[in-house]
Amino acid sequence: MRFLTLVAAALLLAGCNIVVEDDPDAQPAATGENTMSATTPMVPADHAPLLASTDPRLAANKRLVYDMYRVVLQAGLADRAGEFIREDYIQHNPMAAQGLAGVQDYIRNTRPERPILDKLELPMINIMAEGDFVTIAFVRPETGPDGETYYSTWFDLFRIQDGKIAEHWDPMLKTDTPIDPNDKRID
Secondary structure, eight states, X not given: OHHHHHHHHHHHHHTOOOOOTTOTTOOOOOOSSOOOOOOOOOXXXXXXXXXXXXXXXXXXXXXXXXXXXXXXXXTOOGXXXXXXXXXXXXXXXXTSOSHHHHHHHHHHHHOOOOOOXXXXXXXXXXXXXXXXXXXXXXXXXEEOTTSOEEEEEEEEEEEEETTEEEEEEOOOOTTSOOOOGGGOOOO
């Protein structure tokens, strides 16, 4: 049930149109040309309230994921991944191999090492924790075929076990080019 709650929250953040067939008033998603503008989304400047929780375990889980992002994914320090990620890490991203070594190889092959910053520079929308799961969502600027910038959302879901990240899901496809997410900042 907790997993379903996290998935529902992620879908709501993404602005998905979900139609429940049993709802007689439900309307199908609009078809035709996308009329959304390329307005830069607003993201919170202060991450501290997003990391807070009245439950110390949930706050610790959010901090673990946030710090892993800062040190490993943003700073590109693959050798420090073991501070945050279990050896037997289960990876659901089809572009990265299993285990801690798989994450480390992926990081080394997709980004340079950078200084560790106190805060994530990626445009984080929110970080949510429930039970052993943490979901983090980011605005992702993209370039359309016409060269125009548009915005999407990237989600990562992590399962925490014994104080370390044990499992990961994201929307990456085999047809996607591996990227350095640090190149997806809003200017």
